[in-house]
Amino acid sequence: MPLLLKAADPAAITTAAQRLAAGSLVGMPTETVYGLAADADNATAVHRIFEAKGRPADHPLIVHLAAGDGAQGWRAGVDHYARDVPPFAAALMQAFWPGPLTLILPRRDGVAAVAAGGQDSVGLRCPSHPVAQALLSAAAAQGVTGVAAPSANRFGRVSPTTAAHVAEEFSALADEDLLILDGGACPVGIESTIVDCTRAHPVLLRPGMVTVAQLEAACGQPLRERDEAAPRASGTLESHYAPRAKVRLMDAKQLRAAFQVLGSDAKHIAVYARSTFETARGVPRRRMPDDAAAAAQELFAVLRELDATGVNLIWVETPPEDQAWDGVRDRLQRAAA
Numbered sequence: 001m002p003l004l005l006k007a008a009d010p011a012a013i014t015t016a017a018q019r020l021a022a023g024s025l026v027g028m029p030t031e032t033v034y035g036l037a038a039d040a041d042n043a044t045a046v047h048r049i050f051e052a053k054g055r056p057a058d059h060p061l062i063v064h065l066a067a068g069d070g071a072q073g074w075r076a077g078v079d080h081y082a083r084d085v086p087p088f089a090a091a092l093m094q095a096f097w098p099g100p101l102t103l104i105l106p107r108r109d110g111v112a113a114v115a116a117g118g119q120d121s122v123g124l125r126c127p128s129h130p131v132a133q134a135l136l137s138a139a140a141a142q143g144v145t146g147v148a149a150p151s152a153n154r155f156g157r158v159s160p161t162t163a164a165h166v167a168e169e170f171s172a173l174a175d176e177d178l179l180i181l182d183g184g185a186c187p188v189g190i191e192s193t194i195v196d197c198t199r200a201h202p203v204l205l206r207p208g209m210v211t212v213a214q215l216e217a218a219c220g221q222p223l224r225e226r227d228e229a230a231p232r233a234s235g236t237l238e239s240h241y242a243p244r245a246k247v248r249l250m251d252a253k254q255l256r257a258a259f260q261v262l263g264s265d266a267k268h269i270a271v272y273a274r275s276t277f278e279t280a281r282g283v284p285r286r287r288m289p290d291d292a293a294a295a296a297q298e299l300f301a302v303l304r305e306l307d308a309t310g311v312n313l314i315w316v317e318t319p320p321e322d323q324a325w326d327g328v329r330d331r332l333q334r335a336a337a
Contacts, residue, residue: 001167001171001173001174001175002027002166002167002170002171002173002174002175002177002178002179002180003175003176003178003179003180004163004167004179004180004182005179005180005181005182006181006182007029007131007134007181007182007183012181013131013134013135013138013181014138015179016028016135016138016139016179016181017135017138017139017141017142017144018142019179020037020038020039020045020135020139020142020144020147021039021139021142021143021144023038023039023042023044023045023048024038024045024048024176024177024178024179025037025038025045025048025049025052025173025177025178025179026038026135026178026179026180026181027152027163027166027167027170027178027179027180027181028064028131028132028135028147028149028152028181029129029131029132029163029181029182029183029184029186030064030127030129030132030149030186031099031100031127031128031129031132031186031187031188032100032127032186032188032189032190032191032192032208033151033152033159033160033161033186033189033190033191033300034151034152034159034160034161034162034163034165034166034180034186035064035132035147035149035150035151035152036049036052036053036149036150036151036152036153036166036170036178037064037135037147037148037149038147038148038149039139039144039146039147039148040061040063040081040111040112040115040144040145040146040147040148041111041112041144041145041146043113043114046061046112046114046115046148047114049061049148049150052170052173052177052178053150053153053154053155054154054155055150055155056155057114057117057118058117058118058232059117059155059232059234059237060115060116060117060119060121060122060123060231060232060233060234061115061116061117061123061148061149061150061234062102062123062124062125062148062149062150062192062234063081063112063115063122063123063124063125063146063147063148063149064125064126064127064132064136064146064147064148064149065077065078065124065125065126065136065145065146066126066133066136066137066139066140067097067098067126067133067136067137068137068140071094072093072094074093074097074098074126076145077124077126077145077146078093078105078124080108080111080145080146081105081107081108081111081112081122081124081145081146082105082106082107082108082122082124083105083106083107083108083109084105084106085105085197086197086200088197088201088202088219088220088221089103089105089195089197089202089219091218091219091220092195092197092202092215092218092219093126094218095214095218095219096210096214096215096218097125097126098126098127098128098133099126099127099128099210100125100127100128100188100191100192100193100208100209100210101125101192101193101194101195101208101210101215102123102124102125102192102193102194102195102206102233102234103123103124103125103194103195103197104121104122104123104124104194104195104196104197104198104205104231104233105121105122105123105124105197105198106120106121106122106198107119107120107121107122112146112148115148117232119231119232121196121198121231123194123233123234124146125192129183129186129187130183131181131183132183135147135181150234151191151234151235152165152166152169152170152180153165153166153169154169156237156239156240156241156242157169157241157242157243158241158242158243158300158303158304158307158335159190159191159241159300160300161185161186161189161297161300161301162184162185162186162301163180163181163182163183163184165300165301165304166180167180185297185301186297187297188208188209188293188296188297189296189297189298189299189300189301190208190209190296190299190300190327190328190331191206191208191234191235191331192206192208192210193206193207193208193209193210193211193215193327194206194208194233194234194235194236195215195223196226196230196231196233198231199229201221201222201224202215202219202221202223202224203223203224203225203226203227203230204223204224204225204226205226205230205231205233205236206233206234206235206236206330207326207327207329207330208326208327209292209293209296209327211323211324211326212323212326213323235334237334238334238337239334239337240331240334240335240337241300241303241331241334241335242334242335242337243303243304243306243307243314243335244307245270245306245307245311245312245313245314246312246313246314246336247303247313247314247316247332247335247336248313248314248315248316248336249316249317249318249332249333249336250315250316250317250318251317251318252273252274252275252277252317255271255273255275255277255315255317256275256277256278258315259277259278259279259280260278262280265280266279266280266283267280267282267283268311268312268313269283269311269312269313269314269315270283270284270285270286270306270307270309270311270313270314270315271283271284271285271286271314271315271316272285272286272287272288272302272303272306272314272315272316272317273285273287273288273315273316273317274287274288274289274290274317275317284306284309284311286302286305286306288316288317288319292319292320292322292324292325292327292328293324295319295325295328296327296328299328299331299332300331303335316332316336318332319332
């Protein structure tokens with residue numbers, strides 16, 4: 001079993017930083033989801049991430065940076081990995097870092113090639129979670145400039161938002177192979193917004209809880225939609241974030257009608273919905289919050305909980321067509337793909 005330590009203990013942070021410097025893996029809480037972390041400049045350590053997750057080696061990872069001292073303390077880390085930072089990208093960093101925003105930038109030659117999936121671009125993020133920042137700062141003191149950390153789950157499955165989720169995903173790993181820092185439940189709950197900054201204009205690659213309107217206001221440019229020229233980025237495959245049970249998105253009218261037809265034959269189905277309607281007795285059911293941020297915070301935990309009941313299907317009420325719900329809608333669409 002992986003070694004699980006309480007992040008509130010300063011000794012645990014020191015031990016985790018030493019593990020990273022030695023090339024080992026660490027389960028790290030962030031404000032979005034838990035990450036499976038390794039020294040981004042250690043190719044052997046980064047290969048361990050791909051192996052543990054069962055992730056294709058050409059599917060890039062996001063490199064996490066310490067906030068450092070001052071208003072732009074992350075700049076040294078950015079300059080280490082990126083060979084160019086356009087003004088609109090700098091404006092986004094200033095507005096949203098530390099926070100749940102990843103920027104794809106032109107990668108400097110000779111750094112983080114494995115973490116970048118072999119691309120000439122690299123994804124950078126400065127997380128706001130205090131445990132993540134404590135670990136990143138302690139690791140920096142050990143010579144680790146940046147930490148590659150995709151979500152700490154098997155590739156394509158539901159992302160983890162608690163330390164227990166991480167331990168469950170990687171229960172086969174020994175304590176010397178994986179240390180998990182328990183920093184509690186992640187407050188945001190879905191992965192970061194990703195913006196491609198490798199061209200003359202910003203391109204939205206993955207929606208999150210930083211909205212398009214917020215991004216455009218900060219950088220002074222409209223965001224363009226993903227196109228064929230966009231670099232590969234984390235969490236952008238059509239099918240992703242999937243539980244074992246099949247997820248189906250339905251509006252409230254469809255859900256009501258389906259349960260009326262099925263009646264007592266619906267016991268192999270679980271429901272996650274905002275609307276109220278009659279279901280058969282014994283159907284596992286969770287109410288989706290009316291607030292997008294609250295729904296995002298619990299989304300992956302609810303999918304895991306409903307999946308654990310052993311149902312074959314999870315029926316989810318389609319989120320509202322509102323920009324605040326874009327990140328939640330994106331994760332559910334990929335889970336249902």
